[in-house]
Amino acid sequence: MKNVTVIGAGTMGNGIAHVFAQSGFNVTLVDVREEALEKALGTIGRNLDRLIKKEKISEADKTTTLERIGTSTDIALGSASADLVVEAATERIDLKLSLFKAMDAAAPSHCILATNTSSISITEIAAATGRPEQVIGMHFMNPVPVMKLIEVIRGYATSDDTCQRVMALSQSLGKTPVEVNDYPGFVANRILMPMINEAIITLQEGVATVDAIDTVMKLGMAHPMGPLQLADFIGLDVCLSILRVLHEGLGQPKYAPCPLLVNMVNAGHLGVKSGQGFYVHTPGSKDLVVAPFFQ
Numbered sequence: 001m002k003n004v005t006v007i008g009a010g011t012m013g014n015g016i017a018h019v020f021a022q023s024g025f026n027v028t029l030v031d032v033r034e035e036a037l038e039k040a041l042g043t044i045g046r047n048l049d050r051l052i053k054k055e056k057i058s059e060a061d062k063t064t065t066l067e068r069i070g071t072s073t074d075i076a077l078g079s080a081s082a083d084l085v086v087e088a089a090t091e092r093i094d095l096k097l098s099l100f101k102a103m104d105a106a107a108p109s110h111c112i113l114a115t116n117t118s119s120i121s122i123t124e125i126a127a128a129t130g131r132p133e134q135v136i137g138m139h140f141m142n143p144v145p146v147m148k149l150i151e152v153i154r155g156y157a158t159s160d161d162t163c164q165r166v167m168a169l170s171q172s173l174g175k176t177p178v179e180v181n182d183y184p185g186f187v188a189n190r191i192l193m194p195m196i197n198e199a200i201i202t203l204q205e206g207v208a209t210v211d212a213i214d215t216v217m218k219l220g221m222a223h224p225m226g227p228l229q230l231a232d233f234i235g236l237d238v239c240l241s242i243l244r245v246l247h248e249g250l251g252q253p254k255y256a257p258c259p260l261l262v263n264m265v266n267a268g269h270l271g272v273k274s275g276q277g278f279y280v281h282t283p284g285s286k287d288l289v290v291a292p293f294f295q
Contacts, residue, residue, distance in 0.1 A: 001083040001169060002026055005107075007075065007099055009033075012116055013088035014040035015144025018047060021068040022061075022145075023173045028070045030078035037071040044069070047145055075099070076106040083108075084169070086138055088116040091241045096120060097128045104129035112162055114138040118238070119189050119245040122155035122182045132157035136166050139186060140175075142234070150177045151186050184249030189242050196239055197258050199227035203278075203294070204260040210278050210294045228278040229288065231261075232271030240265050269293075 002025060006017045009031035017029045017040070031037050048062040057065075072078035079085050085103050089095055096115060103113050113135045115125055126135035137153030150170045154163055163179065170177035180187045199213050208216070214226020223230075231239050240262065246255040264270075264277065269291070271277030280289045 001112075001165070003028070003081050003083050005030060005079045005082040005085045006088060007031075007078075007085065007103070008088035008090075008116075009036040009040035009071075010088065010090075012140060012142060012144060014043050015047075015142070016086055016088055016116065016140055017069055018044045018065070018145050019140075019173050019175075021065045022048075022057075024068075026068055026070075028072055028078045028082070030072050030075055032073055034073060037073070041066070041069065041071070075102050079103055079106040079111070081108070082111050084112045084114060086114045086116060088140075091118060091120065091238055093120050093124070096125055100125050100128045100135070104131060112136065112166065114166065116140055119185045119242040121184070121249075122153050122158070126155045126157055133159040134162050136162055137182070137186070138166060138170070139188065141188070148174070148176045149188075150175045151188055152177045152179050153182055153186050154179065155182050185242060185246045190246065193239060193242050193246060194254060196227045196231045196234075197243055197255075197261065200231070200258040200261050203228065204258060210290045211288075232277035232279055232281065234271070235273050236261060236270045236277050237265050 004020045004025045005028045006013050007030050009029050017027045021027045029037060029040060045066060048065060051057045052059060052062060085107055087096060087099050089099055096117065100113060113129060115137055116139060117137060118139055122135065122137045126132035129135055132155065135155055136158050139151035139153060141147035141149050152163065152166055152170060167177045167179065185193060202208060202213055203210060210228050214228050217223045217226045240257050243255055243257040268274055269276050272281045275281050276291050278291055278294060280291050
């Protein structure tokens with residue numbers, strides 16, 4: 001594999017493009033909005049600058065990495081010569097099915113089609129294509145350039161060859177791939193999201209404050225950040241979407257989203273991306289300030 005196309009230039013998409021380009025792959029980053037592509041390239045450049053400051057790469061490495069990344073607003077053109085396409089669009093099944101139909105029509109017959117979905121069925125996505133044996137999940141963790149794990153998810157029809165190639169490819173990126181099977185939430189979010197949901201329920205019931213809940217989990221369980229801060233970082237809308245997939249797919253009440261989470265998403269309080277969730281997030285500031293609603 002030499003040519004990789006990444007669909008979606010958001011937080012996950014630009015991170016995925018970054019790690020592939022830095023690892024020597026030719027990357028085409030595709031998004032429907034030109035401004036999203038420009039913003040993504042700016043983000044990648046700033047992340048590379050941080051690596052330069054830490055003396056992990058040189059200025060020449062940065063230049064070479066950025067030269068390996070091309071952009072396009074045309075999914076067909078962007079996928080035409082790909083050996084691997086990684087979809088990193090919004091966590092909506094209708095959008096992903098539409099994209100995979102387009103990817104399947106545009107990509108060469110040998111191309112592997114991967115999705116960065118954090119919870120949606122690989123089997124259902126693969127069924128929208130004419131090559132289900134070449135469809136697989138590559139669930140990168142956020143922030144992609146930093147986190148080592150990739151969940152490699154096999155759909156019902158994913159071939160051994162596809163899985164083996166993606167496992168080896170993930171290792172070539174300096175990541176640690178872990179193979180899992182296709183069930184709602186896979187492993188990471190099937191375990192993580194109920195914990196986050198329970199933290200929100202604990203807050204809703206008045207058991208403890210935002211700061212107290214996060215402090216207990218950080219100091220008592222050695223988590224790098226508390227569950228409410230992590231929910232803000234992930235995006236409360238994403239957390240809600242994943243919980244709904246778990247609830248619908250597994251049919252157990254323990255996965256039902258907390259009403260407080262639903263209300264916050266309906267109010268547009270989505271965490272870091274909107275500037276406010278359980279905390280207030282000011283660009284450029286690392287201070288943790290609890291949102292006024294919870295003070």
